[in-house]
Amino acid sequence: MTAFFDRLADRIAEIDSIVSVGLDPDEERLPAAVRDADLPRWEFNRRIVDATHEHAAVFKPNAAFYEDSDGWRALEKTVEYAREKGVPVLLDAKRADIGNTSRQYAEVLNSVDAITLNPFLGRDSLAPFLDRETAGCFLLCRTSNPGGADVQELELADGDLVYERVADLASEWSADGNRNVGLVVGATTPDELRTVRERVPDLPFLVPGVGAQGGDAEAAATYATATNGAGLVNSTRGIIFAGEDSDQSYADAAGDAAKDLKERLNQYR
Numbered sequence: 139m140t141a142f143f144d145r146l147a148d149r150i151a152e153i154d155s156i157v158s159v160g161l162d163p164d165e166e167r168l169p170a171a172v173r174d175a176d177l178p179r180w181e182f183n184r185r186i187v188d189a190t191h192e193h194a195a196v197f198k199p200n201a202a203f204y205e206d207s208d209g210w211r212a213l214e215k216t217v218e219y220a221r222e223k224g225v226p227v228l229l230d231a232k233r234a235d236i237g238n239t240s241r242q243y244a245e246v247l248n249s250v251d252a253i254t255l256n257p258f259l260g261r262d263s264l265a266p267f268l269d270r271e272t273a274g275c276f277l278l279c280r281t282s283n284p285g286g287a288d289v290q291e292l293e294l295a296d297g298d299l300v301y302e303r304v305a306d307l308a309s310e311w312s313a314d315g316n317r318n319v320g321l322v323v324g325a326t327t328p329d330e331l332r333t334v335r336e337r338v339p340d341l342p343f344l345v346p347g348v349g350a351q352g353g354d355a356e357a358a359a360t361y362a363t364a365t366n367g368a369g370l371v372n373s374t375r376g377i378i379f380a381g382e383d384s385d386q387s388y389a390d391a392a393g394d395a396a397k398d399l400k401e402r403l404n405q406y407r
């Protein structure tokens with residue numbers, strides 16, 4: 139199989155979209171139309187995938203929304219269905235642990251195309267993922283949440299900030315290995331996003347934070363893409379729950395929201 143970032147660059151070129159459609163089916167927000175289904179989260183996702191797949195460079199389910207027995211079944215069906223539609227799946231799991239545990243975690247890459255990882259435990263904790271030549275590995279670098287600066291913007295002895303060092307290390311690990319490492323950099327901090335892009339032009343970014351978190355879509359689209367043509371801007375609630383308080387069906391609203399975001403981002407890239 140071809141390397142993930144090559145496949146991603148091809149898909150982005152083919153559908154002219156860098157949109158990552160997040161699949162976080164919060165049970166409290168599921169519409170009445172799916173609540174009586176055997177697996178409501180799967181039923182919801184199936185219709186969202188049908189409505190948005192032509193605009194989705196990837197689907198990004200966040201594992202947090204599936205961590206119970208019905209959830210695991212719903213996730214498995216969702217992943218299979220998305221891939222049947224030809225859309226790669228980026229599992230947002232923010233994994234990494236000591237060696238034998240990480241080796242176990244990395245087995246999930248037999249079922250999905252790419253994953254998000256937490257670099258806090260260092261290179262050996264990431265190795266079981268990075269060693270997979272055909273997988274995409276996005277390391278948290280500068281996250282979109284309000285406390286993202288607490289640790290990530292601490293200053294190191296040489297004046298660099300922690301998130302800048304993470305970007306440098308990721309670049310090194312990618313170049314020394316399978317060139318399969320990207321970074322997660324939020325759209326809520328556009329200056330930092332630009333800083334990281336200038337620092338590591340070769341690493342694809344996953345940029346979350348547009349839509350519900352109010353991040354900067356122009357900066358996201360401007361800086362997401364690496365020299366190899368791969369890069370993603372994610373929106374989750376802004377797409378999958380676009381139909382709340384609207385006259386449209388939730389699937390139609392999601393389809394329109396994904397298309398609108400695609401077109402908006404395309405103005406800037």
Ligand SMILES: O=C(O)c1cc(=O)[nH]c(=O)n1[C@@H]1O[C@H](COP(=O)(O)O)[C@@H](O)[C@H]1O
Nearest residue numbers: 200230254281282324346350351373374375
């Ligand atoms: O790794 C991520 O995807 C991620 C990193 C980050 O810094 N901020 C962030 O929001 N995310 C994820 O991206 C999604 C954002 O969802 P919305 O805010 O609804 O678009 C959630 O699944 C978050 O967990």
